[in-house]
Amino acid sequence: MTIFTIMLIIKKILLFCFIAITLFSCRKDFERPEWDIDVLAPLIKTTLTIEDLLPDSIVETNSDNSLKLVYQTHLFDIDMDSIFKIPDTTITEIYSFPFSSSSSPGASFYSSDEERALSISNGVELNYALIESGFIEIEIFSEIKENMIITYTIPSATKNGDTLELQELVPAATISQDGYFITTIDLSGYELDLTGSTGSEVNTFITRAVGTVDTNAAGSVTIFAGTKITYNNKLISVVPSFVRGYFGTQQIHFGPEITNTTAFDMIKSGTLDLDQVDVNLEFKNGFGVDAQLILNQLSTTNTSTSVTNSLAHSSIGTPLNLNRAQLTGGIPEVTYTTYQLDMNTSNSNIDQLIEIFPDEILYDLNLNINPLGNISGGNDFAYKNHSLETDLNIEFPLSMIANGLTLQDTVDFSLSQDGESQNIIDGVLFLYADNGYPFDANIQIGLYDENMNFLQNLTVNNYIKGASVNAALRVVNKKESVISIPLTVNTIANLYATKKIVLNVGFTTTAQPQFVKIYEDYSIDIKIVGDFSYNLNFE
Amino acid sequence: MKSTKNILVLLFVVLCPLAAFSQNNIDFFADTTQQLSFSLGGSFVYGSSAINNEFLNKFIYGGKIERSHKDKVYKSLSANNRLGGDLNYEVNFEIPIDTLFKKTSISLLVGLENNEHVDARFTSDFFKFTFDGNKQFAGDSIDIGGANLNYYKTQKINIGLINYRYFDGQLAKEGISLSIIKAQESKLININEGSIFTEEFGREIDVELDYLYQESDTAKKGISAFNGLGISIDLFTEFILKNGDKIYLGIEDLGFVHWNSNSLKIATDNSFYFEGVIVNNIFDLNDSLVSGLSRDSIIDNLSAENVKEAYNVAMPASVNINYTKVFNEKWKINVGIYQKILSNYYPLISVNGYYSFNPKLIARAHLSYGGYGKLNTGLAFSKSVKNYFDIFIGTNNIEAFISTSSSYSNSGFVGLKAYF
Numbered sequence: 001m002t003i004f005t006i007m008l009i010i011k012k013i014l015l016f017c018f019i020a021i022t023l024f025s026c027r028k029d030f031e032r033p034e035w036d037i038d039v040l041a042p043l044i045k046t047t048l049t050i051e052d053l054l055p056d057s058i059v060e061t062n063s064d065n066s067l068k069l070v071y072q073t074h075l076f077d078i079d080m081d082s083i084f085k086i087p088d089t090t091i092t093e094i095y096s097f098p099f100s101s102s103s104s105p106g107a108s109f110y111s112s113d114e115e116r117a118l119s120i121s122n123g124v125e126l127n128y129a130l131i132e133s134g135f136i137e138i139e140i141f142s143e144i145k146e147n148m149i150i151t152y153t154i155p156s157a158t159k160n161g162d163t164l165e166l167q168e169l170v171p172a173a174t175i176s177q178d179g180y181f182i183t184t185i186d187l188s189g190y191e192l193d194l195t196g197s198t199g200s201e202v203n204t205f206i207t208r209a210v211g212t213v214d215t216n217a218a219g220s221v222t223i224f225a226g227t228k229i230t231y232n233n234k235l236i237s238v239v240p241s242f243v244r245g246y247f248g249t250q251q252i253h254f255g256p257e258i259t260n261t262t263a264f265d266m267i268k269s270g271t272l273d274l275d276q277v278d279v280n281l282e283f284k285n286g287f288g289v290d291a292q293l294i295l296n297q298l299s300t301t302n303t304s305t306s307v308t309n310s311l312a313h314s315s316i317g318t319p320l321n322l323n324r325a326q327l328t329g330g331i332p333e334v335t336y337t338t339y340q341l342d343m344n345t346s347n348s349n350i351d352q353l354i355e356i357f358p359d360e361i362l363y364d365l366n367l368n369i370n371p372l373g374n375i376s377g378g379n380d381f382a383y384k385n386h387s388l389e390t391d392l393n394i395e396f397p398l399s400m401i402a403n404g405l406t407l408q409d410t411v412d413f414s415l416s417q418d419g420e421s422q423n424i425i426d427g428v429l430f431l432y433a434d435n436g437y438p439f440d441a442n443i444q445i446g447l448y449d450e451n452m453n454f455l456q457n458l459t460v461n462n463y464i465k466g467a468s469v470n471a472a473l474r475v476v477n478k479k480e481s482v483i484s485i486p487l488t489v490n491t492i493a494n495l496y497a498t499k500k501i502v503l504n505v506g507f508t509t510t511a512q513p514q515f516v517k518i519y520e521d522y523s524i525d526i527k528i529v530g531d532f533s534y535n536l537n538f539e
Numbered sequence: 540m541k542s543t544k545n546i547l548v549l550l551f552v553v554l555c556p557l558a559a560f561s562q563n564n565i566d567f568f569a570d571t572t573q574q575l576s577f578s579l580g581g582s583f584v585y586g587s588s589a590i591n592n593e594f595l596n597k598f599i600y601g602g603k604i605e606r607s608h609k610d611k612v613y614k615s616l617s618a619n620n621r622l623g624g625d626l627n628y629e630v631n632f633e634i635p636i637d638t639l640f641k642k643t644s645i646s647l648l649v650g651l652e653n654n655e656h657v658d659a660r661f662t663s664d665f666f667k668f669t670f671d672g673n674k675q676f677a678g679d680s681i682d683i684g685g686a687n688l689n690y691y692k693t694q695k696i697n698i699g700l701i702n703y704r705y706f707d708g709q710l711a712k713e714g715i716s717l718s719i720i721k722a723q724e725s726k727l728i729n730i731n732e733g734s735i736f737t738e739e740f741g742r743e744i745d746v747e748l749d750y751l752y753q754e755s756d757t758a759k760k761g762i763s764a765f766n767g768l769g770i771s772i773d774l775f776t777e778f779i780l781k782n783g784d785k786i787y788l789g790i791e792d793l794g795f796v797h798w799n800s801n802s803l804k805i806a807t808d809n810s811f812y813f814e815g816v817i818v819n820n821i822f823d824l825n826d827s828l829v830s831g832l833s834r835d836s837i838i839d840n841l842s843a844e845n846v847k848e849a850y851n852v853a854m855p856a857s858v859n860i861n862y863t864k865v866f867n868e869k870w871k872i873n874v875g876i877y878q879k880i881l882s883n884y885y886p887l888i889s890v891n892g893y894y895s896f897n898p899k900l901i902a903r904a905h906l907s908y909g910g911y912g913k914l915n916t917g918l919a920f921s922k923s924v925k926n927y928f929d930i931f932i933g934t935n936n937i938e939a940f941i942s943t944s945s946s947y948s949n950s951g952f953v954g955l956k957a958y959f
Contacts, residue, residue, distance in 0.1 A: 031600065031601025031602060032601050033597055033598045033599075033601050033602060033603075033604060034601075034602075034603055034604065035603065035605075035670055037603035037669075037670065037671055037672030037931075038671060038672040038673075038674035038675065039672045039673060039674060040673055040674040040677055040740075040741035041673070041741055041742055041744060042741060042742055042744065042813060042814050042815035043736075043814075043815050043816065043819075044815045044816055045814045045817050045818070046817035046818045046819070068808070101732065150730055281628055361872070407900055428740070430740065432740070432742060527742050527814065527815055529740060529741040530741070530816065531674065533743060533840075534672065
């Protein structure tokens with residue numbers, strides 16, 4: 001085989017490969033097929049109970065298996081600092097040497113014990129305090145021309161048995177400037193004996209200062225008559241965790257104050273007539289002091305409708321005696337005393353305060369501390385963590401007449417852009433409801449984007465019909481309803497943009513004008529069926 | 540001399556089948572002598588017993604399958620329908636060996652192939668359910684039992700021997716070829732029993748299903764995926780009868796593939812009752828609901844067994860029998876039967892008529908019935924260029940280019956063969 005022959009073969013192969021590649025490189029990735037199908041399928045099955053309809057409520061069962069709603073809300077607290085405060089205080093102590101003297105290094109030349117009074121408000125006389133937090137800043141100015149060592153002690157302040165003591169070097173004064181020293185001591189955890197040197201005083205603590213010439217001084221130092229040492233004691237942000245003493249006879253007025261309540265936030269419109277409402281206003285006294293509480297006003301307001309109702313009850317303006325709490329000697333530290341004020345539709349108009357679905361509760365009251373004077377012998381006490389608390393407990397049996405009582409809830413919603421759902425073209429959602437409750441339910445569904453911009457309301461055809469009741473006003477058989485929600489192409493597009501759905505469900509009880517009870521075994525069975533045109537593709 | 544030459548040309552056409560193209564009978568110009576050759580070709584075929592080309596073309600090449608497309612198919616559906624297709628590229632070297640077992644008539648065959656195959660069987664309900672959804676069956680059951688689908692994508696290395704024999708001056712060949720199969724991808728679905736009942740208002744769906752789904756390693760796709768290994772064999776022989784007619788017998792692709800242990804197996808034989816995703820809080824309408832309705836969750840619900848394990852599959856093999864009669868130097872006719880087993884294929888009975896315009900140009904008319912489709916009519920041409928190249932191109936479904944709505948198969952083939 002010659003070179004020429006080999007070259008000819010190579011030439012043929014190259015030409016062949018060129019043609020072959022040209023021919024067979026034509027295959028491409030084809031477009032994907034797609035087609036539309038009609039799907040009829042169940043999507044969701046659920047059972048709604050009263051807990052689902054009123055998710056933030058506590059539902060309890062009565063002895064006859066009927067249900068009642070319990071709302072508990074904290075109305076207000078009266079804390080320790082409402083009774084007294086230890087204000088930030090500066091106590092200045094100036095010691096002036098009465099005559100000239102000479103002191104050698106290491107010799108004490110000055111010692112002073114002083115009693116200091118705390119400026120406590122409201123006539124409160126404390127004999128003991130356990131400090132939770134706060135500081136004492138000690139600032140010393142010395143005119144002595146030599147370094148000196150100051151030992152500063154507060155014998156009234158102890159922590160784990162140790163007295164608060166400070167020993168520091170105060171530099172020598174110069175011709176133009178006093179010797180100066182400043183430090184801050186954390187008082188957290190210190191116990192303060194506020195009975196002074198005699199043990200019978202109040203709000204009083206003892207300080208002691210001792211001055212010694214620095215042992216490293218070059219020689220004796222002469223202290224001339226009139227030379228001064230000045231101490232500034234600053235109490236800063238002192239907060240006790242426990243105090244004892246006599247809290248004085250005080251009259252404290254609170255209010256009018258408004259506290260917000262979310263108990264009825266879900267209810268947006270309609271009327272509700274409750275067969276019975278029981279409200280219990282509970283005062284819990286955690287202070288070791290007798291008190292007298294006078295409720296001047298209690299009212300509720302629905303700010304949306306601007307409707308306000310004030311409580312009419314015998315307790316309004318009547319002093320309520322709250323006995324002092326007792327020390328337990330353990331944990332918790334106190335046993336609260338309670339005073340309960342019971343109101344119902346028979347002795348008050350409390351139902352009217354509830355039936356307006358308030359979002360604000362207004363109260364105005366007076367609190368008289370130690371109305372009988374110092375009957376404890378200076379043994380009133382208060383813990384910072386135990387206050388005078390007021391709780392509002394509302395109970396109403398779900399026996400009602402509702403007309404268009406509309407509950408609103410906003411729920412998060414997201415249809416994945418990547419999921420199978422994105423291929424829905426249009427269709428209808430069918431909601432099949434087997435309603436075991438004696439009320440009709442009208443549903444409104446609003447679509448909103450992530451910024452709560454309104455997109456559209458879904459069209460809801462028909463409503464959930466309420467079950468009929470028998471002579472005993474009890475549901476025997478569930479009522480079936482079919483609701484259709486058309487989903488147009490535009491609606492589908494909006495659903496993909498929807499991040500929030502605002503559901504409004506309006507309830508109207510059957511068997512009116514009679515009150516109907518809601519029983520424990522009532523429920524709504526719901527099936528949602530999708531009847532969709534769906535585009536199948538293989539992207 | 541010229542007529543003798545033409546006759547020889549026709550004989551060569553008959554005597555040199557290119558194994559993978561045997562369904563198409565594309566041997567227009569046969570070897571006159573044993574010589575070094577290099578061939579390259581590609582072919583496709585797809586068809587259905589019920590789905591017309593208009594629909595199939597949309598399905599394969601993409602685009603929107605419209606209502607009118609489906610309605611036409613509905614008219615052709617029967618209780619048992621089939622579809623299938625093959626796409627093949629291959630390149631082969633045929634190299635004469637000086638001596639083997641003291642014989643000089645043997646050539647070595649070396650080649651590469653890329654094959655893609657799909658076949659399926661399905662009920663009428665299955666088709667309607669797949670392409671129109673379940674709403675039309677509200678209050679009724681959808682019968683999907685007996686449906687299956689087989690999809691393979693493989694590459695092969697072929698090594699074989701071809702023996703050249705002469706009978707009264709006519710050349711006949713016999714050969715054997717062994718193929719090592721590199722298995723790329725497979726998907727197998729077999730629904731032994733299955734029904735889907737949709738309650739009248741769609742409030743519940745009952746599924747009864749006995750099915751097996753197998754798929755090769757889902758993490759490895761593409762030409763580089765090596766998800767299994769297999770072997771197959773091709774055998775063929777030709778007989779020259781006393782009257783000069785020829786009979787061809789061939790078996791192709793007889794073998795199996797072992798798909799590796801990363802393959803997926805999903806199987807169940809149970810019933811499934813669906814009333815919707817059960818939610819405790821309907822006011823939590825978020826992705827969890829959508830995911831509850833997702834394909835994966837439905838598979839989870841339907842699957843009694845979902846494991847990774849190896850499996851073996853006998854690959855579709857074909858049997859080809861041809862009888863060729865030469866009338867004169869211009870005319871020749873060929874009749875045959877072709878059957879592809881294990882692939883929902885119906886026996887293809889074919890007649891091919893060849894007409895030689897001159898020694899360098901041959902036309903072939905094709906008529907057949909069976910296979911994946913119904914009636915097939917074809918036309919092909921082959922041109923010999925300066926004795927260096929043979930080029931052929933054709934289709935067995937000329938009707939697919941005339942009326943897609945009334946034809947049920949499509950095919951095409953093109954190839955080159957070079958002599959050195």
